[in-house]
Structures are given as C-alpha cells and as structure tokens.
Amino acid sequence: MAQRAQAAPAATERLGSTDRRDAWWLAPALTALGLTVLGAYSFWAALQNAHYEFGPYLSPLYSPKVVAPWWPLSPALLILIPPVLFRATCYYYRKAYYRAFFLDPPACAVGELHLGKYAGERKFPFVLQNLHRFAFYLAFVWLFFLWHDVWKALWFDGRFGIGLGTLVILASTGTLTLYTFSCHSFRHLAGGGLDCFSCSAAARTRHGLWTKLTVLNGHHMGFAWISFFAVTFADVYVRLLSLGVLHDVRFL
C-alpha cells in the first residue's frame, strides 16, 4: 500500500488521548473487571481439587471427571485446556481483551499503547488465533461430557428427580451450547465458506444451517458472558453444597 503523503493534524498518539466526551473508558473497565473476577475465580476453583461434586452434581470446571495419577496437580488444570483455548481464541473475547487488557485500542478513536511495530495477528503468539476452529472442535466434544452431566443430575440414588442443582447445571450446559454453536468459525464451516448457496442440495442444506447460525452468531457476545457466569455459578453452587453451606432444593 502507498505511504501517506503527510501527517494528519492531530493524531491520537498517547494512551487515552481523545476528543471523545462520553464515558469511553467504562466498557473496557467493566470488561476487564468481569474477565478478571470470573477468570480468577475459575483458576482458584480449578486449583482446589476438592468440593467439586455433590450427589449427582458435578461442577462443569471438573467435567469430564478424569483420573490422572501421573498428573501431580488438580485435574481441572488439564480439563480446562479445551474450554480455555476456545475462549482465548474466540473472536468476541479477542475484541474484549485486546481492548480491556492490551489497550490496543482501549476504545474507538482513543489513543493506545504503542509497543514496537504493530503486527496484529500476523506474528507469534497471536498468529495462533487462526487455529480457533480447532479449539471449536475440542469445545464441541466437551459438550457431550457436559450434557452427560445434565443427564446424571436428573438421577438421585437411581430415582428420577429435579433439584435446583439440576437446573443450575442445565443452565450452565445450555448457555455453553449456545455459546459454542454461535461461534464464528462454526458459522463459516457450516456454510459461510460457500460462494453459491443454491448450487446443490448439500449447499442448500448448508445455507439453511448457516442462516440459523447467523441468527445465533448475532448474540455471540451475550452467550459468551452468560455462559461464563453460568459455569462459574454452577461451580459456586456445587461447592457450597459440598461444603454444607447450602442445601439443595428438590422440586421432584
């Protein structure tokens, strides 16, 4: 691309410099706060290796339940690799953390940090964001384990039942499913990569799927946050049951 002929009159070069008068800092601040609180709690809970199970309920942070004698630390640190990779490379979360933590930029038309020559997602480690679809494949497999947990949460000593914990785990898995299926990469793989939607029966089927996923994709940010809250809340609930702080409410 051709070089600029000359400099603009007042480029926003310093971090935070802007002529905006609205509370542009509020959104990145809230994002940073939310991600820090939820991330820190999840990391702390993953380290505990205790109180993640109560009756038929299993915390989603410890699902699937694995036994790895060769692993000296909490199994959750292994279990959480796929979901963490999925969220870390997610197109929504990239926007969120580039703005909130990397301040690159903190908000639109606001000056940002300048750390060397900008390379975006062209160089390591950010070039790995291009492998988001593989994180999606892993997250997709994880959904089977999580729905199995929902099924198990319906059975109390061999008898069908529904407790508040069942609903909490259902909410966690349900919102995670919506978050996973609203993924931009999945939308592309399902049909977005086609140029002609009407050229074959398979293309028409994929177009139908792509159309539905496009609607879901429009809410990807909402699903990202709701599912993060729901997973965290499910762990908190199971933990408090296990510690005897709360007693589960049974509806059936």
Add this chain to the structure above:
Amino acid sequence: MAEAVLHVYRGDAQGGGLKEYRVPLEEGMVVLDAIHHIQGHQAPDLAVRWNCKAAKCGSCSAEVNGRPKLMCKTRMDAYPAGEPIVVQPMKTFPIVKDLVTDVKWNYEVNKKIPPFTPKQNAEWRWKQEDIDRVQEFRKCIECFLCQDVCHVLRSHRRTDAFAGPRFLVRVAGLEMHPMDAGNRATFLKDEAGIGLCNITKCCTEVCPEDITITDNAIIPLKERVVDEHYDPLRKLFRLFAGKKEP
C-alpha cells in the same frame, strides 16, 4: 432563539486550531446545517466537502466530539444544550484545509484488489439467497469513516501493509459473489494485511450504513484465509484429493 456553540477546526497541513462559532438552532438541525450556516454567514472560506446531505454520498465525514460521523446524519440535539460541539477533520488522512482531508490513498488501495472474475461457461443466473449476503456490502457509500477509526491505520499508521475495513468489505463482496471465480485469500493475507486486523469492531460501530463489517465481512474473510493458509487438515485434504474441497 437558542444558539449552539461550535468549535470548528480551521487550518491546513501547516497547522491550525479550533475556532469558536455561534449558530442559531433550528428544529431538526444537523451538524452539516450548522457548518453551512457558519460558511454562509461568518466564514465563507471554511472548507467542507459535501454533496447529498442525505447520508448517501459519503462526502461529509468528520469527527464530531471525537467520534467519526457523517455531519449530515448527526443531529445537533443529540448533544447536550449549552456545551460546545467540536467538529474536526478525519485524523487518519492528511488535511487539505479545515474539514477537508485527502483520501486519495483509499483509491490507490482499491486499484490493487483483484477484480471480479466471472465464472467460465456458467449460466448467468443466480438466486436471491446467493446474493443477499453480498448486497449488504454493496451498501457501502465510501465515507471512509471505518478507515478513519480503524486503529491499524489511525494509530499504528500501517497504510504500508493494511487495506482497511472498507476494502475488506469490497473484497468480501467479490469473494462471496456466486458468479466470481477468483480466489483472493493470498491477496488478503499478504497484500491487504488482514492479519493486522485484531477485530476490535470500531469499523462496525461507526458505519453509517450499518454494515456489520467485522462479523459479516472481515471474520468470514479471515476464515477463508485460514482455509487456504493455516488449516493443516485442509492442506492435507488438498494434498491427497489434489483439488480444492467443495
């Protein structure tokens, strides 16, 4: 009659600053009306580019209170009464005079995009569902507000390596066209610099035509670049199948 106070940038490439003007407020007034009033009554030498005053020509792009806007689509009553409204030229492009900037770099970028390449021996008919997606991109009025707000161009000054959101939208319109046989994945990666976009969605926020630039154009193009250059499974498929997958 109520008055609005405007601080308008006056100057050129050698320098300049904000100058205060007072304009009588009328119902339904937009910022471009106020600028025209200043031009007509107080500063006939005030330079401003405009054409349609209907948010369709994309000429009157500027920054109002620090946000990239079409002046003809920005109502005066959207701002608190009594507070000055600051109107400045787009900061990403070189200034010519006052509110007019030199946007010719964009046209140079446009020339580098591989053009529409019609499919050979294909029936020249297609269905609405094939064209719906592309029609969104055709709404672009080339106001260059997305180019102005994109931090890759605005802050990092990577005009040497990045085409900017407007031209990624144009490439999306070609790439996803049902009758186009071209493949621009390598162009996107190496020349348009799509990897420089870190999808912070400012382009989508400022688009006056409400084109969902990031989600519907840039991210799908990034995925097409992944198909071609980063996905090892696709590469294996191509290696063994000896052709592009359907």
